[in-house]
Amino acid sequence: MPHTLERVALVTGGSGGIGRAISERLGQDGFSVVVHYAGNRGRADDTVEAIVAAGGQAIAFGGDVADDVAMAGMFALAEQTFGGADVVVHTAGIMPLAPIAEMDLETFDRVQRTNVRGTFIVDQLAARRVRDGGAIINFSTSITRLQTPSYGAYAASKGAVEALTLILARELAGRDVTVNAVAPGPTATPLFLDGKSDELVAQIASRNPMGRLGTPNDIAEVVAFLAGPGRWVNGQVLFANGGAA
Numbered sequence: 001m002p003h004t005l006e007r008v009a010l011v012t013g014g015s016g017g018i019g020r021a022i023s024e025r026l027g028q029d030g031f032s033v034v035v036h037y038a039g040n041r042g043r044a045d046d047t048v049e050a051i052v053a054a055g056g057q058a059i060a061f062g063g064d065v066a067d068d069v070a071m072a073g074m075f076a077l078a079e080q081t082f083g084g085a086d087v088v089v090h091t092a093g094i095m096p097l098a099p100i101a102e103m104d105l106e107t108f109d110r111v112q113r114t115n116v117r118g119t120f121i122v123d124q125l126a127a128r129r130v131r132d133g134g135a136i137i138n139f140s141t142s143i144t145r146l147q148t149p150s151y152g153a154y155a156a157s158k159g160a161v162e163a164l165t166l167i168l169a170r171e172l173a174g175r176d177v178t179v180n181a182v183a184p185g186p187t188a189t190p191l192f193l194d195g196k197s198d199e200l201v202a203q204i205a206s207r208n209p210m211g212r213l214g215t216p217n218d219i220a221e222v223v224a225f226l227a228g229p230g231r232w233v234n235g236q237v238l239f240a241n242g243g244a245a
Contacts, residue, residue, distance in 0.1 A: 008083065009087040010126075011035060014036050018219050024047065034078045035058055065121065075126075087130075087227045088134075098153075141155065142239055178231065181237045
């Protein structure tokens with residue numbers, strides 16, 4: 001990272017469970033943070049306030065990640081407010097679940113639009129506008145390895161995210177910009193816990209060698225490494241799941 005410039009991070013989905021933990025952690029690490037949200041301005045404002053209360057700088061931005069004009073506005077806001085963009089963390093995504101035989105195509109298309117098109121747009125803008133020495137961090141999922149039933153559409157979208165990540169890392173050769181994806185396992189967020197009984201959650205946690213679910217802070221630690229000191233990790237998918245297999 002250029003130490004002569006203020007470091008700036010953009011976090012899509014930055015007001016959600018994992019996204020908020022990442023936004024706050026990067027704020028603690030000295031980044032000025034653009035906290036993106038899709039629909040919940042209140043949660044984004046809460047995240048901004050938490051970063052500012054801890055001594056950092058942050059601003060909220062709302063928009064659809066699959067809308068190229070909106071996302072260009074997010075990068076423009078980062079440049080106008082903080083001077084540029086060094087790290088882009090793309091956590092935003094949706095996860096409707098249904099067996100492949102039963103999922104309606106409208107839902108499938110919505111998953112691919114948000115998770116694949118959204119990643120492509122954010123990565124394309126990041127490739128054009130992130131400063132040399134920066135990092136682009138996408139989000140995949142350990143489901144691509146776990147092959148859990150009813151996650152077909154979601155896993156398909158994240159397989160595409162991994163492909164985009166690995167190719168973009170090679171396309172940015174010579175820029176000193178790293179491109180990686182983080183693949184969390186089961187993590188205790190509202191998105192994961194929604195609709196699951198306490199018994200099911202306990203059962204999932206017991207399958208992990210560490211004997212628990214991940215936490216948003218566990219994932220934020222991995223992102224902070226890739227956003228800061230992890231300069232020799234590039235073109236990789238990091239499975240952050242406590243050893244889930």
